[in-house]
Amino acid sequence: MSDATNPDPVLYELREPGIALLTLNRPERLNAWNGPLAARYFELLDQAAADPAVKVIVVTGAGKGFCAGADMDTLQGIGASAGEGGAESAAGGRPQHHTTTVPKPVIAAINGACAGIGMVQALMCDIRFAAAGAKFTTAFSRRGLIAEYGMSWVLPRLIGTSRAMDVLFSGRVFLAEEAAAMGLVSEVVAPEHLLDRTLEYAADLAVHASPTSMAVMKQQVYADQTRGLVEATDDAIELMKASLRRGDFREGVASFLQKRPPQFAPLQTPEG
Numbered sequence: 308m309s310d311a312t313n314p315d316p317v318l319y320e321l322r323e324p325g326i327a328l329l330t331l332n333r334p335e336r337l338n339a340w341n342g343p344l345a346a347r348y349f350e351l352l353d354q355a356a357a358d359p360a361v362k363v364i365v366v367t368g369a370g371k372g373f374c375a376g377a378d379m380d381t382l383q384g385i386g387a388s389a390g391e392g393g394a395e396s397a398a399g400g401r402p403q404h405h406t407t408t409v410p411k412p413v414i415a416a417i418n419g420a421c422a423g424i425g426m427v428q429a430l431m432c433d434i435r436f437a438a439a440g441a442k443f444t445t446a447f448s449r450r451g452l453i454a455e456y457g458m459s460w461v462l463p464r465l466i467g468t469s470r471a472m473d474v475l476f477s478g479r480v481f482l483a484e485e486a487a488a489m490g491l492v493s494e495v496v497a498p499e500h501l502l503d504r505t506l507e508y509a510a511d512l513a514v515h516a517s518p519t520s521m522a523v524m525k526q527q528v529y530a531d532q533t534r535g536l537v538e539a540t541d542d543a544i545e546l547m548k549a550s551l552r553r554g555d556f557r558e559g560v561a562s563f564l565q566k567r568p569p570q571f572a573p574l575q576t577p578e579g
Contacts, residue, residue: 316344318369319351325362325513326506327355334370339378340424348428349401356409359573362513362521364409365505366432367416374425376446403456406431407529410522410574412512416505417483418498422446427456430465433525435491436505437483438498443491449478464532466490517555518574 318330329351331338338344355361368374406413406428415432423446429435445462447453454462454475463471466489474481486492496504512521523546531539550556555571562569 315347316341317347317351319354321358321360322506324510325360326509327351327358327361327364328506329355329364329366331366331368331374334368334372336378337370337372337375337420338368338425339375340428341378341380346400349405352406352409352413356411361411362516362518362574363509364411364413365416365502365509366413366428367502367505368418371418372420372425373415373417373441374422374428375420376423376425403427404431404461407433407525410525411518412509412521412525414505414509416502417441417443417492418501423450424456427458427461430458430461430491434493434508436494436496436501436508437486437492438501439483439495440498441483441486442480443483443486444478444480445475446478448476514568517559517569517571519553519555519572520550522574523550 314332316332318328318332320328320330322328329348331344331348333339333341333344352364355364403424412434413432415429415435417429417435417437418441419438420442421429421437422442422444426443426445445454445458447455447458458475459471462474465471466474470489473479483492483495487495494504527539527543527546530542534542555569558569558571
């Protein structure tokens with residue numbers, strides 16, 4: 308619930324053609340992360356995941372920031388209580404890698420400051436677009452902290468070990484343009500065009516890609532991070548056999564031959 312004095316910390320909007328737009332909504336604090344925002348964010352991710360009308364999820368921030376990290380009031384409270392239970396509460400009671408388990412593409416439109424746990428959230432998205440000049444920092448080393456919430460797993464896989472060590476050890480600020488050169492973001496866009504460009508990309512997925520195919524591919528990519536090549540290949544063969552039995556395969560071929568947009572079924576489970 309929200310009202311004029313206590314606005315919803317995350318906004319939810321369903322846009323055509325099947326895009327759920329989640330907006331972190333604490334602009335006066337650069338969308339700093341706290342317990343209520345975290346809980347609402349994961350609640351809305353689950354809502355989007357369960358809605359058959361949603362094919363792609365886009366996450367952005369209200370105002371000038373994406374998420375400037377943990378709210379300083381929250382950090383001070385955790386410090387005063389020696390961290391007991393505070394970190395879990397601030398995280399929203401969910402593992403931060405929950406985003407990677409959502410069976411739909413989650414795309415971050417990073418419109419400004421992206422720091423600490425806010426950067427964790429951006430990295431847990433599947434694809435990232437960033438506004439030119441947006442500032443990034445892990446910040447952890449400069450707060451006496453460590454690589455939190457799976458950052459040490461995801462960051463080296465995106466930008467390599469040496470660059471990850473630099474970004475983590477130094478806690479330095481770097482801009483979207485360097486983030487793109489590292490491979491941290493896919494595209495840098497003028498700030499005034501960022502959301503439109505991200506929604507355009509999301510719409511292309513929503514119109515032309517099978518929701519079930521994307522769900523299976525997402526599961527493959529994350530699961531195969533810890534598998535060997537042979538195991539990953541064997542698993543892919545079984546998943547391919549299952550895909551050949553689905554109506555989406557027949558529709559994909561027919562729509563290509565008939566030169567029309569495909570009419571794929573809403574998301575099914577990988578076994579469907």
